[in-house]
Amino acid sequence: MISRRDLLKFAGAGGVGSTALSGYAVAEAxxxxxxxxxxxxxxxxxxxxxxxxxxADLHVxxxxxxxxxxxxxxxxxxxxGADAVLMLGDFVVGSTLGSYSKRVSHxxxxxxxxxxxxxxxxxxxxxxxxxxxxxxxxxxxxGPTPAGSALRDVGIPVYENTAVRLEKDGHxxxxxxxxxxxxxxxxxxxxxxxxxxxxxxxxxVDDLPATMRQITDDAPVILMxxxxxxxxxxxxxxxxxxxxxxxxxxxxxxxxxxxVPSIYGSRYAYGHKIEDGRHLIVSGGLGCSxxxxxxxxxxxxxxxxxxGAHGSEA
Numbered sequence: 001m002i003s004r005r006d007l008l009k010f011a012g013a014g015g016v017g018s019t020a021l022s023g024y025a026v027a028e029a030x031x032x033x034x035x036x037x038x039x040x041x042x043x044x045x046x047x048x049x050x051x052x053x054x055x056a057d058l059h060v061x062x063x064x065x066x067x068x069x070x071x072x073x074x075x076x077x078x079x080x081g082a083d084a085v086l087m088l089g090d091f092v093v094g095s096t097l098g099s100y101s102k103r104v105s106h107x108x109x110x111x112x113x114x115x116x117x118x119x120x121x122x123x124x125x126x127x128x129x130x131x132x133x134x135x136x137x138x139x140x141x142x143g144p145t146p147a148g149s150a151l152r153d154v155g156i157p158v159y160e161n162t163a164v165r166l167e168k169d170g171h172x173x174x175x176x177x178x179x180x181x182x183x184x185x186x187x188x189x190x191x192x193x194x195x196x197x198x199x200x201x202x203x204x205v206d207d208l209p210a211t212m213r214q215i216t217d218d219a220p221v222i223l224m225x226x227x228x229x230x231x232x233x234x235x236x237x238x239x240x241x242x243x244x245x246x247x248x249x250x251x252x253x254x255x256x257x258x259x260v261p262s263i264y265g266s267r268y269a270y271g272h273k274i275e276d277g278r279h280l281i282v283s284g285g286l287g288c289s290x291x292x293x294x295x296x297x298x299x300x301x302x303x304x305x306x307x308g309a310h311g312s313e314a
Contacts, residue, residue, distance in 0.1 A: 003267070011013070019257070026027070030097055031299065032300060033301070035283075035301070036079065036302075036303045037188055037303070037305070038308050039240075039302050039304075041239035042239055043218075043222070043309050044239055045171050045172075045307070046234065047169070047307075048168060048169070049169070049307045049308050050173065050307060051080070051081065051303065052222075052303070052304040052306065053086070053301060053304075053305060054086050054087075054242055054283055055087045055283075055286065055302075056087070056243075056245070056285040057089070057283070057287050058070065058073075058090065058286050058287045059092065059093045059129065059286075059287030059288060059289055060092055060093070060104050061092075061103060061106055061287075062094050062102045062103075064101060064292040065286070065287045066104070067104060067108045067109055070112040074112060074113065077116060078115075082118050082303070083119055083123070084118045085116050085118045085121075085122045085123070085167055086222075086224055086242060087123070087156075088124075088127070088224055088226055089126045089127025089226035090127030090129045090285070090289075091130055091147045091201065092129055092130055092146075093287075094133055095130060100292065104252060105131065107150060107153075110150035110156070113151070113154070116156075123156075123157060123164070124151055124156050124157065124224075125158065125159050125224045126147060126148050126160070126180050127180060127226040127245060128180055128202070128227070128245070128268035129289070130147035131183040132148060133145065143205075158177075159176070159178075159224065160205060160285065161178060161179045161205075161208075162177060162211065162214065163175065163176035163177070163221075164215040171219075172223070173219050173220045173222065173239075173256075174210070174222065176178065176222070176223045176224065177205050177223075177224045178208060178224065178225045178226075178230065179204065179205035180205055180226050181204035181226065182202035184200060184202060184204075184205075186201060186203060196227065206230065208230060212238075216295070220239040220240075222238075222239060222240050223238045223240070223241045224242050226243065227243065228243035228246065228262065228264075228282050229263055231243070231273070231275070231280045235278075236277060236278055239279070240279045240280075240281065240304075240306070241278070241279065241280045242283070243281070243282045244285050245261065245262075246261060246269050246277070247285045247288070247289065247297060248284030249266070249297055250268035250293070250295075251293065251294065252295065252297045254298070257270075265287060269282065270282050270297070279306075283300060283302045284300045286297070
């Protein structure tokens with residue numbers, strides 16, 4: 001975990017206002033909690049009860065998201081007793097690091113995540129920072145990414161426009177994972193992260209039609225995505241879409257986030273959204289991009305009780 005010296009050092013140079021506000025914003029970035037949603041999504045099988053734990057946007061780096069802190073988050077997640085754990089990308093910090101950060105080896109953080117336990121497995125998609133991290137991946141416009149390889153090396157499947165059929169108590173459901181929508185930059189700007197003003201700001205590896213073609217029956221579908229911007233194009237065949245990426249705005253004042261990395265602004269910044277009978281839940285995530293501060297948007301582990309499932313919380 002981060003030391004008090006590091007905390008105070010950044011509080012003095014955080015650039016988010018007064019020293020007191022800076023210190024609070026940095027401290028809030030380390031107070032992860034569990035946010036629980038209970039719902040029965042559309043097209044849900046009667047009698048199917050599933051508990052999911054969702055992790056997003058770890059952005060592993062020293063000292064802000066150390067391996068020790070990842071292991072603590074893993075222990076909190078395991079204590080939820082979820083049937084499956086879903087990870088929504090941005091495991092790393094991307095191609096650039098701030099003055100107060102340094103990289104952590106992929107092997108170290110992946111081995112920490114390998115300690116996640118759930119009877120129906122651990123499932124992951126990659127985020128934009130996982131693609132942006134490697135200049136070679138950007139140059140070739142092709143994977144594999146270092147983050148994706150690290151996850152696969154420890155036995156965690158990474159979904160890229162693929163789906164798997166699972167069963168709980170004799171009832172089937174699908175976990176589908178979309179390729180990242182911001183995988184490749186369309187210019188030489190190496191900043192993390194530029195808020196796009198159009199769909200052409202980035203080139204994705206996402207293929208929603210190909211992902212959905214793998215669904216071979218009428219069992220419910222849970223779709224994992226990194227960026228929530230795909231949601232207007234998701235059909236009603238999907239019971240629930242889960243996204244990360246936005247960090248809930250990372251800084252919210254009276255519920256308003258001035259900067260959200262989405263072409264839709266704050267429309268999908270955070271929480272449970274329902275549009276045209278379709279359901280989306282956007283996690284606030286756990287780590288930080290750019291400055292290691294959070295204000296009004298504390299880091300969270302999401303627990304989903306679907307179809308009436310319930311259990312103890314950590």
